Amino acid sequence: MKLLNCLFLTIGIVGAINWGLIGLFDFNLVTFLFGFNSLAERGVYVLVGLSGLYMLMFYPRVMSPYDKTYK
Template identity: 55%
Template structure:
């Protein structure tokens, strides 16, 4: 992991998104909408950041595979 701060931030936001989806799936409770309101601009920013972090974390597959080949 070359950029630890970016990686840990992305991982933290992805975990927050995963917990939120778990709450939606199990209890029909959206924590992000509860905290920031239903589809306000800040809620959309949180969702966008979680999505971007998820896409960034896809690169871990390539990096972990390259590290095991060394």
């Protein structure tokens, strides 16, 4: 499970960096690396979206004052 958490966190970070580059410089790193409207580009965006959904399950753990997992 730890490997899956690290994988999705890394993909989420890549997505966040890409959005930062789009916002600051109007530069889309994913399109630059994989080409416009390619299957690989769409795959990266799907993985980033799934990573975001997966990371939503961490909110109950972070918000719970009784969880000793991360202390």
